[in-house]
Amino acid sequence: MSPLTDFGTAHNSTLEAVDRLQKDGAYPLFPVITQREVTRAWIRPHDTAVDHPVTVFGSADYLGLARHPKVVQGALDATRRFGTGMYGIQAVGGYTTLHEELEEALAAWSGHPGALLFxxxxxxxxxxxxxxxxxxxxxxxxxxxxxxxxxxLELSGAAVRAFRHNDPEHLAELLRTAGPPAGRPGRRLIVVDGLFSADGDLAPLPEIAELAERYDALLVVDEAHSAGTLGDRGRGAAELLEVRDRVDVITGTFTKAFASSGGFACAGTEMVRLLRHSARSYLLSAGLPAGTVGASLAALQVLAQEGEERRRRLRDNAAELRRALAAAGVDTAGSMAHVVVVPVGLMDRTARVARRLADRGLLVCPLIPPAVPIGGARLRLGVSAEHTADDIANAVRLLSEALAGEAQ
Ligand SMILES: Cc1ncc(COP(=O)(O)O)c(C=O)c1O
Structure with a gap:
């Protein structure tokens, strides 16, 4: 191996795995999307010349807003008004009246006093x-x-104590034994996903909030998969579990239920002011294009009107998918909501199943290392409010056939 192609053991073995899957016709990644409708897409796998239709269960457009006429119009109007690029960082030139409006809308939606866009x-x-x-x-x-x-957390330089997944007792034990922080007195922080992206289960936020209060820790919840989708007003897992006012900061993304792009944090006014002037990933990276901000603003407006109904359909579809998979003997681990996870185990097996499904018309998301630990590969199905009963029944049939085919 020449020094130019020897990237070290870990990277070499990643490339070997890619070579192996590509040679076996089992490579499921980077299919080219040639057309897209609401829950349908046409994909061209990397080793074929023609595209074919698939039903999309591999997306996070949970509420089906990506083709909503008002959201598309929001993007078009904003682009016409401010152009396509952002011309710079938000602090100087990349922050329009639409960015300001979206921050205000996010704060109002979240119930936190302030918000900023990443x-x-x-x-x-x-x-x-x-x-x-x-x-x-x-x-x-x-x-x-x-x-x-x-x-x-790696970037922060803080000491990290990892607790067992969704185990507040272990968290309590670590908090008890950690001793006082050596730096700024009182600065402890607890951070969790609200709805876990690779496991589909909810964090036990009431118990965690209780511990945060007892040990004087800041509580940060990533609502990426739960913003828009969970809680009576779609404010996320913290709303659903009735601890919204006990969470100090939420983070999230517009790429999922909000059918757009970009990230956000909602928090108290002073904390937002600090982030605005100190967070390097905010300060040193260009602002979101106006078209993207326009789409996000429109998505929040649509959700204020249609959110309840769309969340109801999402809940029903997710419950039906989990029920039908269980009836077909397919394990969905601890999946509790619209992120439905099917454990498979080995990476190659997971890749083969995902590719077989894609070839037969079902696009799901294979989660393989480094997204999940070695041996913990799985398939993730993202449910949409727009899936039909037939979509769900077909997905269950194809999935159970593909898993059974792999077992033989
Ligand atoms: C839980 C969670 N947090 C954060 C992110 C990152 O969001 P983005 O895709 O906007 O970078 C994701 C993306 O998939 C996610 O699942």
Whole structure:
């Protein structure tokens, strides 16, 4: 191997796995989307010349807003008004009246006094955690948190105590034994996903909020998959579990239920002011294009009118998918909502099943390392309010056939 193609053991084995899957016709990643409707798409797998239709269960357009005429119109109007690019960072030139309006709308939606927009949800986590925690602080994090949280904590330089997934007793034990933080007195932080992206279950937020209060820790909840979709007003897992006013900061993304792009944080006014002037992933990266902000604003407006009905359909569809998969003998682990996870185990097996499904007309999301631990590969199905009963029945049939085919 030449030094130019020897990337070290871990990277070499990633590329070997890619070679192996591509050679076996089992590579499921980067299918090219050639057309897109609400829950249908036409995909061209990397090794074929023609596209074919699939029903999309691999997307996070949970409320079916990505083709909503008002959301599309919001993007078009904003682009006509401010152009396509952002011309710079938000602090100088990249912050329009639409950005200001979206921050206000987000604060009103979330119930937190303030909000700010990040270029992506990942950057929201990097910025919030990299700013609110620092060397000498101690952060308590669920082991199954999204990797953008883990990366934010690495960036922060804080000491991290990882607690067993959704285990408040373990969290309590770690808080008890951690001792006082060595840096700024009292600076402890607890961070969890509201709805876990790779597991489909909800964080036990009431117990966690209780511990945050008892140990004087800031509580940060990533509502990426729950914003818009959970709670009576779609404010997320914290609303659903009735702890909204006990959470200090929520982070999230517009790429899922809000059918747009970009990230956000909602918090108290002073904390937002601090993030605005200190979070490097906010300050040093260009602002969101106006068209994207226009789409997000329109999505929030549509949700104020149609959210309840769309959330009801999403809940019903998710319950039906979980019920039908269980009836077909397919394990969905602890999935509790519209993120439905089917554990498979080995990466190659997961990739083969995902590719077979795609070839037969069902697009699901394979979660393989590094997104999940080695041996913990799985398929993720994202339910949409727009899926029909037939879509769900077909998905269950195809999935159980593909898993059975793999078992032989
Ligand atoms: C829980 C969670 N947080 C953050 C992110 C990052 O969001 P974005 O795609 O906007 O960077 C994701 C993305 O999938 C996620 O699942």
């Amino acid at each position: 270029p992506t949800g990942m950057q929201a986590n990097l910025g919030v955690l990299g700013t609110l925690a620092g060397p000498g602080d101690v952060v308590f994090a669920d082991r199954f948190n999204h990797q953008s949280i883990t990366m934010g």
